[in-house]
Amino acid sequence: MQPDLEIVEVRRDESFKVWSHGYPYRTVRWHFHPEYEIHLIVATTGKMFVGDHISSFAPGNLVLMGPNLPHNWVSDVPEGESIAQRNLVVQFGQEFVSSCVESFPEWRQVEALLADSRRGVSFGARTSAAIQPLFLELLAARGLRRLVLFMSMLEILMNADDRETLASPAYQADPTGFASTRINHVLSYIGKNLANELRESDLAQLAGQSVSAFSRYFRRHTGLPFVQYVNRMRINLACQLLTDSELSVTDICFKAGFNNLSNFNRQFLAAKGMAPSKFRRYQQLNDASRDASEEAAARGKGIDDAPPIVVAPGLPRSAAAAAYPPT
Incomplete structure (x- = not known):
């Protein structure tokens, strides 16, 4: 069965999407998306499908999936019954990953984990227990706190020794075929x-x-x-x-x-x-503040580049000030 494409919308003022949903829900079907996904089950049991992998799941089930890897979690819930919050989700795109690689040399330590995620990576109970409180806080976090929590989660996943890949090595996700x-x-x-x-x-x-x-x-x-x-x-x-x-x-x-x-x-x-x-005026105001900041930085460059004042041992600071008058 061909998977459906899920449209993941990340806000313009955020780097990644964090959300939760219940069961049944519209995304609970065989589907894929170009974004990476960290998926944590907090309620219900059932069957997990990741690529060509099928297994049972229970609360605490934690999986990292790479781009375009089809997946689905089907809960054992009686017909007509609904669950308010079944799972927690973080989704982040390749553009965000590429920006991190360019900006932070330390990010390269994550690349092996992200490469494994193209087959899906499942984590054990110890890692899941460490991740869950960060995940729950991340749902309501704003600003830099979001980044701190997200990076902390990645560090835990990267250092986890209770992980295993899910889809077989021969499994190849084919988004060009899905797109048909x-x-x-x-x-x-x-x-x-x-x-x-x-x-x-x-x-x-x-x-x-x-x-x-x-x-x-x-x-x-x-x-x-x-x-x-x-x-x-x-x-x-x-x-x-x-x-x-x-x-x-x-x-x-x-x-x-x-x-x-x-x-x-x-x-x-x-x-x-x-x-x-x-909306346009506010965007222009934002651009103008950037230009003003760059001009201010250029005007202050001579001061920033001035040599430091070194006070010789025993030399009064008043004498040092006289030796280095302000310019």
């Missing part, structure tokens, strides 16, 4: 045609489904109704254009696929809490 599934064709089509009219009936025809069946399938896959998903993608494109281009707000409105300015302003306000013009 009908819903992934639809998502790709939407991404390439945001500036054009997108009707649910046309996309249902592309997927080879009735409109009602497509509507249910699309919502199960993305977590959003079709119109809401398209609007979100268009708002994301508009934010990028407002930040990176000099196009007018009206031009951006139509380039992002909205058919009139009032609707664009209304949708943008609902999504971002401000008008497009104000």
Whole structure:
């Protein structure tokens, strides 16, 4: 069975996504995504599927998965019963990993673990018990505390001696093959045609489904109704254009696929809490502060590069000040 693609949305002001969900839930199906994932079960028992690996799981089950590795956890829960919080999840992309490699030489110690994660890595009870309190705090953490907790979790995983790989060495995840599934064709089509009219009936025809069946399938896959998903993608494109281009707000409105300015302003306000013009002004303010900081640093360069004042033993500081007058 071909896995479905999960769309992982990381906030613009964060480096990785942290969340939890219950059971049943829309992502509880055979699926994959380009991001790495740390997955911790906190409730229920059942069967775990990672690549070509199948085994039982229980609370404390902790797995690190690499990009595009299909996976699923199916809980033994009676029909009609639901669990509020079944598992905790951290997801982080290859771009974030690449940035860490470039910025921190110490990060290279993690590369062997991330390489193993392409087959899935399971950890024992001792490592799981050490990770869980960090995971729970990370759910509500903000700012630098998120990074501290995330790096602490990676350090524990990297040094764990109770780990084993899951999928067989011969197993190869093939995202190009996964992308042939009908819903992934639809998502790709939407991404390439945001500036054009997108009707649910046309996309249902592309997927080879009735409109009602497509509507249910699309919502199960993305977590959003079709119109809401398209609007979100268009708002994301508009934010990028407002930040990176000099196009007018009206031009951006139509380039992002909205058919009139009032609707664009209304949708943008609902999504971002401000008008497009104000969003652009704030971005310009952010850029201006960076430029001002660079100018201040350039003006102060002569002071920073001045040689240090060395006071000879026994020489009064007043004499040293006279010997090195301020410039």
